[in-house]
Amino acid sequence: MANEDTVILKTGEITLLQQADRGAKRRSCLILYSGTETGKRFILDAERMTIGRLATAEISVDTPSVSRRHAELEVSGERVVLNDLGSANGTHVNDRRIDGPIELRDGDLIRLGKVFLKYYERESLDALLHDRIYRMATVDSGTEVFNRQYLHDFLRSEFKLARATGRLLAMVYFDLDHFKQVNDTYGHSAGDHVLKECAQLVKTLVRREDVFGRVGGEEFAVVLPNSRLDEATELGERIRASIEGHGFRLEVDSHSGRRGLDHRQTVSVGVAELGEAMTDPRELLDAADRALYRAKHGGRNRVSA
Numbered sequence: 001m002a003n004e005d006t007v008i009l010k011t012g013e014i015t016l017l018q019q020a021d022r023g024a025k026r027r028s029c030l031i032l033y034s035g036t037e038t039g040k041r042f043i044l045d046a047e048r049m050t051i052g053r054l055a056t057a058e059i060s061v062d063t064p065s066v067s068r069r070h071a072e073l074e075v076s077g078e079r080v081v082l083n084d085l086g087s088a089n090g091t092h093v094n095d096r097r098i099d100g101p102i103e104l105r106d107g108d109l110i111r112l113g114k115v116f117l118k119y120y121e122r123e124s125l126d127a128l129l130h131d132r133i134y135r136m137a138t139v140d141s142g143t144e145v146f147n148r149q150y151l152h153d154f155l156r157s158e159f160k161l162a163r164a165t166g167r168l169l170a171m172v173y174f175d176l177d178h179f180k181q182v183n184d185t186y187g188h189s190a191g192d193h194v195l196k197e198c199a200q201l202v203k204t205l206v207r208r209e210d211v212f213g214r215v216g217g218e219e220f221a222v223v224l225p226n227s228r229l230d231e232a233t234e235l236g237e238r239i240r241a242s243i244e245g246h247g248f249r250l251e252v253d254s255h256s257g258r259r260g261l262d263h264r265q266t267v268s269v270g271v272a273e274l275g276e277a278m279t280d281p282r283e284l285l286d287a288a289d290r291a292l293y294r295a296k297h298g299g300r301n302r303v304s305a
Helices: 011-021 125-138 148-165 179-186 188-203 229-244 281-297
Strands: 029-032 041-043 048-052 071-076 079-084 091-093 109-112 115-120 169-176 211-216 219-225 248-254 257-263 267-273
Touching: 079 091, 148 169, 148 211, 148 219, 148 281, 169 179, 169 188, 169 229, 169 281, 179 188, 179 257, 188 211, 188 219, 188 229, 188 248, 219 229, 229 267, 267 281
Parallel strands: none
Antiparallel strands: 029 041, 029 115, 048 071, 071 079, 091 109, 109 115, 169 219, 169 267, 211 219, 248 257
8 A cells, every 4th residue: 555655656647658758749858856856847948948046047946056057958859958158066967077068868967066957858757756756845735736835935936036137026825714613613624625625726717837835724825926916916806706606515424424515615815016125035925914914804705915
């Protein structure tokens, strides 16, 4: 029997990747092999991609041993060429320091300072396995959205990028109204069901570039890169209306056995945008949290900025 540490690959995923190995169009990638984000996958989907510590790098690795602009990848058809950009610690492929452009081969191990990445010329079972391990470390198992650590890491990265480029950044922060009553009245299993179903509803509303995660308990947040306050407010209202209009079906224990009942849930939402005076990403989170507090004390089931 599988335990909590077992990585399970779905049959459909294995079949698709086996078909890809038999001649489907390849999708090359790098897998991070070190640090707290081990297993993170970078799809090589642009003609030129910079690897470095800069927040604006296509493959951003915020580690002191990596230079701001450390190396560059040139992707041309099925060829991927790596070149060092004059980095302080050099770029190594299979433990040999490169002194000019080098074409990567499937399975090549790349070292930038103390950071290791592995090159895959297509999405293999091995790459999928590492991606699944990374998801286990970054996704909240109860709701299947990103966990608190990933959310904070993404916010920090986007804050740094916004400050470096002057682009916009906004946040939506919400929690479930009177959620303790759900647990106390119907049990924690019913509460877990409401949490997960709310999360799945919200996942359908956020953009591909947004990151939606669970902050803790019944609290969730969405980080919206390159977005204004009015866009965050619009998303907050769609989240509020979607959950208020959804009918939850709960299975609860009673004296006569299990029975189903209908439940209605609402959320309170706070929104905020990056201000000129903010010097730390925590300030944006705190601003959204204060707006959430105003929404709750204003009567709940509303959006506040």
